[in-house]
Amino acid sequence: MLKVALLIVSVGLFVLSVQSCSRENSGESRESAIPDQVSYNFDIRPILSDKCFACHGPDANKREAGLRLDVAESAYQALKENPGAHAIVAGKPDLSQAYLRITTQDTGMLMPPPSSNLKLTTREIDLIGKWIKQGAKYEKHWAFVAPRKPTIPAVKDESWPANEIDYFILNKQENNGLKPNEQADKERLLRRLSLDLTGLPPTLKMMDDFLADNSTNAYGKMVDYLLAQPTYGEKMAIHWLDLARYADSHGYQDDGYRTQWPWRDWVIHAFNRNMHYNDFVTWQLAGDLLPNASKEQILATGFNRNHKITEEGGIIPEEYRVMYVTDRNDLFGKGLLGVTLECAHCHDHKYDPFSQKEYYQMFAFFNNVNEVGIESVIGGPETYAKKPLMEISEEDVKGILKFVNKADTNRLIVSVMGDLDSTRKTHVLTRGEYDAHGEEVTAGTPAAILPFSKNYPKNRLGLSRWLFDKKNPLTSRVYVNILWQEFFGRGIVKTSGDFGMQGELPSHPALLDWLAVDFMEHGWDVKRLVKQMVTSSTYKQSAVFSKDKMAVDPDNILLARGPRYRIHAEFIKDLVLSSSGLLNKTIGGPSVKPYQPPGLWEGATSGRGLLSVYNQDHGSSLYRRGMYTLIKRTVPPPTMGIFDASNRDLCEVKRAKTNTPLQALMMMNDPTVLEASRVLAANLLQEKNAVPDKIEKAFRLIVSRKPNTKELEMLTAYHEKQLKHLNIQTASKVIAVGEYPLTKNIDVKALAALMRVVSTIYNLEETITKS
Structure with a gap:
């Protein structure tokens, strides 16, 4: 009955989530008023990009009538097919052929043509008409203009902002007739903060101390405490592992084992010691090219060797070597x-101002690595890393690489970067084919972003200097946006991997620029940026929503309430293990193989190598944090995949957020969840207090707050019902899960009954939701 009840609740929640997603995907149904001053960047370009640039944009191969509407000079000049006419005549819509063609009733002349299935709305037509009337002024794409620090906007409610972030947020709320929520209660606020900064729920001591601390700086002290925890580095590493496509296998058909985990140890270490972002990235891009490069700097370059590597015989080596370079680019x-630089791999980008030649100029920075398409076929330890590689000795882990958790004396090798002594020629590849060499090119960068300085060396170190040039318009904006996405669930630019023409416009462009410039001005200090975000009043709001706010801002783009969304797959496991007392707190080291349904690897493998058969680990390895679960690319961990974890095939800067019945079924039946329920129940039974007290403690450990009276009554009644109806045989089956030793001389029926209560708490929607 319990499972049926939970499934009904889960399906109900799923339906609500689907309805919410439908609202999100449908976009804003209400058409806003035409602005007094129409902006090309924020009003016109998105229309042209969606409806016009496919035929009249940057891609010369697809361009119709020789007309480009993305470039002012082309839009203003005489039409190729009608020299007496112009697509756009500034100030005169009635003489602008582009405007006449989008307003005509003649379907043979109408643009976009009906056959394209594209159609402009009345508002879009009016915007274009007003823009032309106001002078049809073109602007460089907002994301390709270096950010300037804007003035902090004025707000009516001066008492609300806690830092600069809040002024930008509140200003926009007030302009839209909204007010922010009250601050979340201390229990929920602490849980949100702890999950965001460590990926773990707060301990009972943290909860008690925080609730008892009535000082004005209680929250600030807790922020500092959590930022100083070693678990901070583990939490922060997750988004970077997704971006860097870290995995424990080489990929492709054989999908053999690789020992790239020391690089993961370094990422955790770098976040914990607050390595500033410019150094953090420079070491990963070009640590081997730094003067007198240390082993740590070289290890950091494993970042760009995390891509898939084939071990299959019969392939064309050069084809795969080019694929590796393409992946890095x-x-x-x-x-x-x-x-979306990859769109220019085969031809000029259709929407952004990146030519195919510029793509291969970027490609040239990564084309000089001393590697081959296939080095060795799947086999023993010598194949666990591919050249160029670095060996980590016992002396290294006692000295410069002491953060590497090397527990045995086996040979440990890691794939890293290392260039040839000579320069490998780079060509534009016709249609992207590895052997179709076109024009020879040298290293360079897209001019639309920032031309490559002659003062920088034409190698990966020079590319890093270009990346962190104060004039580079993207680097700071992009990382600030990724971190905002981590804490608020949605980036200021929703399309966090696409700041180009087809990407979403920023919801708060001034705030994004202010944060980007401020980040650079303070030396790319990541912890400082994190602290700014989590100490803002915007972050601390209650997640409670009203019908009025849902009507005005259903997707919470204006942030008039706190964030509410399911936590990442890894953190669901972490929460279960931590709250039950099972968590193995060891940081770093090789990945582990926890419980998994039998036969998955065996049914999807070539039958060769260390990863052909799934040999589950035992003991404390079963209770490592989710980030240490071994990722085999062809068969990624199923329980994490159900909760949208990346399989690490490619760079991923934003995970999907889905809601399916499988997630509810997993929480009800996963051995780790059931084992944790048993262990926590057994621990509670050892305490000499009443059952309601035991249930309340379990609730606090799992949900991080005290249950209200009704919740406690329902759970206590459920416990009494289970205790009454369970017999010894059924109870014995209920507790027969997991490898953690069963407490000796324990009452089996009492354990099973309390275990089911704990399992129910784990299956609450609130348990795996950040709110």
């Missing part, structure tokens, strides 16, 4: 620049 574009 595309990662640089999406992960660090926030643009």
